[in-house]
Every structure is written in structure tokens, then in C-alpha cells.
Amino acid sequence: MARTAAIIVLFSGLLGTFAFPMTDPLPSLRFVTIGDWGGIPLPPYYTKQETQVADEMGKIVAKWGADFILSVGDNFYYEGVTDVNDFRFKNTFESVFNAKSLKHVPWYIMAGNHDHNGNVSAQIAYSNVSTRWKYPKLYYDLSFTIQNTNVSVLLLILDTVTLCGNSDDFVSRQPGGPLNEKVANMQLEWLEGKLLSSKEQYVLVSGHYPVWSVAEHGPTHCLLKHVEPMLKKYRVTAYLSGHDHNLQYLQDNAGIGYVLSGAGNFVEDSQMHKDKVPQGYLRFYEAELDNMGGFVYVQITPKEMTVTYIQPGGKSLFQTTLPPRH
Template sequence: MEKLVVLLAFLPCVSMMTLPNTMMDSDPSLRFAVMGDWGGLPLPPYYTKQETLVAAELANTVSNWGADFIVSVGDNFYYSGVKDVTDSRFQKTFEDVFDAESLSSVPWYIIGGNHDHNGNITAQLAYTNVSSRWKFPDLYYDLSFKIPKTNVSVRLLMLDTIVLCGNSDDFLGEQPLGSSNQKLANEQLSWLVEKLESSKDEYLLVAGHYPVWSIAEHGPTKCLQHLLEPLLTKYSVTAYLCGHDHNMQYLQDDSGIGYVLSGAGNFMENSRKHEDRVPADYLRFFQGDSETMGGFVYMQVTPKEMHITYIQSGGKSLFQTTLNPRDL
């Protein structure tokens, strides 16, 4: 199911990075970045140095490689979301930071994190009608894409794991203790099962804020291990995308599902606190060193393979791997 490639040399800038041998610029592909936990600070200047460096590298990567869209896996505004749709945080933490020309027309598909739910999450939905880039139509929603010039399809199911599992307090390190609205949680879970059952897509991705698997500060999310993991396995999901822990991880389970954790947009935490709660052979890559100043994941989906590249601020390619299309 997987081809594993660890880059032995760190390259000085993204423009010099080498695409995988099977991934040439002329090949048809769908390209996007995955980034979480980039949400600045609630005090002036409303962003962190790491966020600005990640934004600069994201702009470089998109300029050099291109991107059809960006996936934001939550915690868009620290520490208590936004107050309303006119909140200046939209401008100061998002628009003014990710302001490079290469990012100006790239859509951002958004989901909420626990910190977003501490504020007015519906205001983030409403901002979809204000910004041409900000795409957050509902708390959970379905995206479908075709790889250009092919009939190969990629489906991305965007979840609200806070609605599913409840909120959590990062500073106490607690697990989400259960949904505050079980009716809404059940409706989302039913929706997800229906979407998974009906999918005939060659690539099927699911995104949420909380991780299913993580070795770091927050560790595996018990609620998602109970509710979500069996569904990912049953319906042969290609990969699960998430954030919440402030580092970068790649894990892969025995069935071949890739777990892409990209939570290094604003802070870095070098915690391996829950390593003993993850099967030893699952973890393939981990980076939490604060000196790296964060990063994100860049994904290229071709008819033959999905390429996953972890990119550090400054342009170093830290890790690459590939996943195959689903066997339908």
C-alpha cells in the first residue's frame, strides 16, 4: 500500500526541491496543502513569527509547484476564535499574513478546531460570504474533485470533530469528554456513513481537527478511535488529515490508512508524551523541534499515486511517502 521515502539530504529552498521521480510537472495531478493550528495570537500583532514563516514557505511552495486549494484543519484563531464576522482577526491573522500573490486566488477549505468553537463558530461560516478565498460553508461538508484530464476522482470529507466528540482544554491536556449536542453529533455521523458507503472514488480522504493517532501532547483521541477509526478501516479510506497537536507526524496503520498530522502552523511542541499509546510500527515520521519554525504538508494526487511531502519553514523537505488508490 505504501512506498516510503525518507529524504537524506535537506535542501535549501523549495524552488530546488525535487519532485518524486514518478511525479513530473507534465503529469496530470491534483495539488493541495494541508495546514492546521496556524491561528496567531489574541494580542497585537495577532500573529506569531512562526505563522509568518510558514505563510512565506506556503507561498513559495504554491508559486513553484502550484496548488488547487489549501485545507485548513482547524484552530484558525487562537485562543477563543472570533467574536463576529467583522472581527479584525480575520484581517490581521489571516488576510494580512497569507497575502502573497501566489496565494491570492487559491481557495482555503476550512474546518473548525477546539479554539474556534470557544468563540463564534458561525461567524467563521459567515466569513465565506466576505472573503473570496475563505470556504467554510458548513461545520461539516463534502468536496469532490477530478484529477485534471482524467476521470480519477478525489473525495474529501470535512468533519467537525468538536461536534462529534466535544471540546477540550489544551492547557489542561484533557481529552474531549463527549459531544455537547448528541443529536448534532449523531446527524454528522450518519451523514459520514452515507458518504463513505456511496463513495466510488479512487481516493477517499477524511479531515478533522482532532487526531485519531498521535504520539504527542494530546495523544490519540479516544472518541475518534471509537467512532471514526472503524469506519475509516471498513470503507478503505486512503488517509485521515488532522492537526491539534502542534507538530508534524505521519503514521500508518496495519490496513494501510495514512494518518497525516499537520499542526505546525503557529507553534511547535516537541512532545512524545503518548508514544506508548500508539502501536510501535505506526509512526513513520515525527518533527516537533521548535527550531524548525513549523511547516505544512503538500499533497500531489496522480492517477497512480498520492504523494505526501512534509515541508519545513525555509524550504526543507523533511519526509516523503506515497499511498496508492483504493482497490475498489
């Protein structure tokens, strides 16, 4: 599936103390990463935090544009949806992310552990109902070309639940292993095949479970065993995830960025697994309840990939850059 970033925007300044250079009007691919935004299973089926994050997303996209939204899972708490006509699609998604600027921006979807408690096939089928909900299959790839350049971006979207197993947040913080080893291995083979053949200047991999995290769930052992070696071997630019309900940025010794954006609906302040992450990896952590969560805004130019963490109210919390692969 190919898509071209068609809008060139000159940024006069970014939030807080961070700014894009006014004299560097490079064409770019821009997107928002949001995770764990899936409301609650009781009326009104959304949280105050979710509405504030949605409102800020609408403002940011109106100002700076976005080619797509990347949803990194847990789209509907706590048991997913039942069928394609489930009212949660309207009450938790359509009616909350309803800013004019978001109406025609595609959302690329993946499933989290709570989505797998329900009917993930119904979420895939909802792609035929909503013009902006894009979920073709459990795991899939997207290719983008930055307009007027030969610079391309590959995004590989995983289903980490079928890969590693489901995780009960109230019992175990680690997934218990895949229900079907053959299906899990097929996904790993698919991932390695895509990485092996990738020629793009930027390669992003995304899944619901994090590879590295200092928070409640901690590093995902399954991904450390099966996925992290591939990220290093094929010099992936970044891995984007959710699952832990906060904002984190980590970077390993190979220069791979780990973008954790799981504060779309709840905030949980925990660094209980900080000693499980190598020293120096954690560069940013935010879980202040007063900040009402947040999301990540990504801009990719031929020169660099800029990652900015944003909270409701328009404050930029942290910004970093990653270079192209070649």
C-alpha cells in the first residue's frame, strides 16, 4: 500500500522551547502516534483525558497537518468490541476524535491486548464502514514517499498479541506466550523478510507491546528475544508502541529510538522496571496526572526524523531527532 506525503508546511515554531527551523522548508511525512486511548466500558464510554487528548490532536493537525494517525492499540477498553455494529465505534472513537481537522485523516490500526479480549475481526471489518479507519489485517506494511524527493519510509505494523500472547493487566504483566506457535513464527518470518528487502531511508516497526519500558509492564521478554535482534541487525530507525500508560522515549546503543505513546486515555506513574532497562537508555519519561496524558507528533524529512511529545494544553514535553539509515 503506497501513499505520498503531499502537503508541505512551513513551521514557524513548535510548542514550548522546541522549534523547527523556519529556513528549512523541506517536504515531509507527518503523523501522530497515540496509544491506549480506548475509553471505558460504561457511559459515557470515554474519559476526560481521552477527550482532552483528542482536542489537542485536532488543534495540532489543524496547524501542522498530518498524513495519518498511527494507533498503537488498546482501542476499546476493557473487552474490545463485539461486532462491526458495536456502539463503541461511535461513542469511543467517532464522537471523540471529531475535530474537523481529523475527519479525513486515515487512522492505521493495530490491536492491543484489550482488543484481543473482544472481536478483532470486527475491528478489521470496520474498515469497510469508516472512511478513516484503516485495518486491513492483523499485521501489515505501509510504504510512503516524501513528495518531490526519492526518500521513502517503510512502516511495519505488528500484532504483538498473536506474536507473544495476551497479557492480563490485573494478573501478569508479561504476555503468556502465543496461542499458536505456527502463526507467531509466520509473523516473525514475514517481519524478517520485509526488513531484509527494505531499501527505504527510514524503517519503522510498530506494535502494541513495547520492547523497552521502565514502567508497569516493563520490557517485553518475547520481543527482546525475537524482535529486538532484527531491529539491530537491519538498522531500523525506530520502534513505536503503547501498552504502558505514560510517555517514554528510550534509545539503545545502536541508535534505535523506542517511542512509547500510551497515554491517550489513562496515566499511570510507575518506573517499577527501571532496573530492567540498560543504564542510559531512558531519555524521557512523563506520567504526571495533571498533564492529562498526551501523544507523539512525528515529522520525517530527507534530513531527519523529529519526534515530539505533546500534552493537552499545547505544551511540548520532549523532542529528539533520528537520522536516516543511509
